[in-house]
Amino acid sequence: MFPGTKILLVDQDEELRSSLEVFLERLGFDVISTGKAEIAFTEIQKDHPAVVMSGNQLEDMPGIQLLRRLRREYPQIEMILVVDEGDISTGVEGLRLGASDYIHKPVNSEALQVLLKRALDRREKGFLIQRYRKNYESVNRNKILLQQLFDSVPCYISLQDENFRLTGANKRFKEDFGDYLGSHCYEVYKHRSEPCISCPVEATFHDGEPHQTEEVVTSQSGEQYNVLTWTAPLRDVSGKITQVMEMSTNITQIRKLEGHLTSLGLLLGSMSHGIRGLLTALDGGIYRLETGIEKGEQERIDGALETVKATIQRIRSMVLDILYYTKDRELNWTRVNVLDFANQVAGLIRPKAEKYNIAFQYDFHQADTFFEIDAGLLSSALVNILENSIDACIDDRSSDKSYEVIFNITVNKDHVVFEAIDNGTGMDRQMRENLFTLFFSSKGYRGTGLGLFIANQVVEQHGGTIDVTSELGKGSCFRINVPKVIPEDVKYAKDCGKEDNT
């Protein structure tokens, strides 16, 4: 019945022990027997019996005491207490201390058999419970770990049902998009009132496969993020898809960087032709300088020097354009007198106009007022536009008409309007429309396609506009509208360095 189960028998009554021993062995127990508690504990330590059956009178201590120690040191061992006939109180005390049962002397064999079975069952259940508890604890630990992972992964994770309602979300999601369980994904993520056109969650519900998309989502605070979205099905025990997990990685920074790199690459790519031309011109200048000196030809030396100087000037402005373009600049604005500013700009243009014998006229009589600008930036933009006006006159080879560039300023309530008028080549419609496009140039070897693009950006940054009217063969008019006061949002976007300048 109990083959190989170890039982330890302790009682000072040796006769009782041996008769019980015979009985127990017949039941298949492996019996160890002793009259002393001390020996009993040595045996327990050595043999780990499943059950200890002890009388209340031992040679060195009462059975109750042995029970106490047993419970304390070996809680997994069951104990049956054998008490004297009628000694219910010791029996009950034994139960209270954790004995699995007690039995009266003289021991009834059938009753003992039942008690032994119960004790062993109890032991078995104890083990089971212990195992379950351990499992439970580890499950619980894993659950906490998973929750931590769920919350701290650098992604937005949400769970959605078939109607795109959020049934769960991780901490990051809640932080950026709010804790709105039960609301629709498209409302929370995109502030839409109906599902998105090609929804990866819908696709996963449909085919049970993971899907990937790139989306632009809007956070609670109104910021836009580029996210890379993965979906995966969650199935119940029967394999039916009950929810879909959507995991979105914020790749805004990568996209921004990429955009910048792309335009930088585009920039350098399309400028390489110009740069190659400049390097060749420089080679030529140096060659002619060297050979001119060798041959003592002053004319060649002079020409070469002119080439080198002009080429270096062109390289300089090209490099400065590139530097401008590769940097996000904020307006470094101050309140500036329009007249002073305009005189400065005119001063930069006059020498070039004189060099090419182009009349340069200006009318600043309205200009004695103030406006808020980044003087360095706006001045370079205006110089660029005026230089274009002069170039338009230089390039016009049509007749011997006398060329002029007019630079006027009118001031109205909110704006200062600069006009750059020339009677040079003029532009057709296509040129006019592409004028401010990056890398558009009509100037052949002289143009980089950056100048007007940047001028336009600068004016726009000031909250202004440039209008262009032009007719092929007659000339062009650039009208640059700059607000007197920089719009609040532009000022606001400026960093705290502002105080240093005002």
Added chain:
Amino acid sequence: MAKKILIVDDDPNIISYLTDFFGDNGYETCSAMDGSEAMGIVKKEKPDLITLDLEMPEEWGPRFFRKLMKEKEYSKIPVIVISGLTGAKYAIQKAVASIHKPFDRDELLKIVEESIA
């Protein structure tokens, strides 16, 4: 008699460079600032060789080249493409050579000598 080279480039600095360089090496030169001007000069000067830039404001190099090839009298003139456009190697396949700016002038001279020896 010295051989004559027509230099077609929209950058006057490069024209004066090549003019002096070829002149120093015993060639006569003439020049044009773009493709449409170049055709007239070909007819007038009847050069032995042409160096051709590809990207010019009025008329691009390839178009000039096609026109040149249609004129029986001039279609045998060797053309060397000198361009700042990379990947321009195949823009004019029949060119005797295609070199990139900035170029090695000794290499250019060698190509010229081989073409009109």
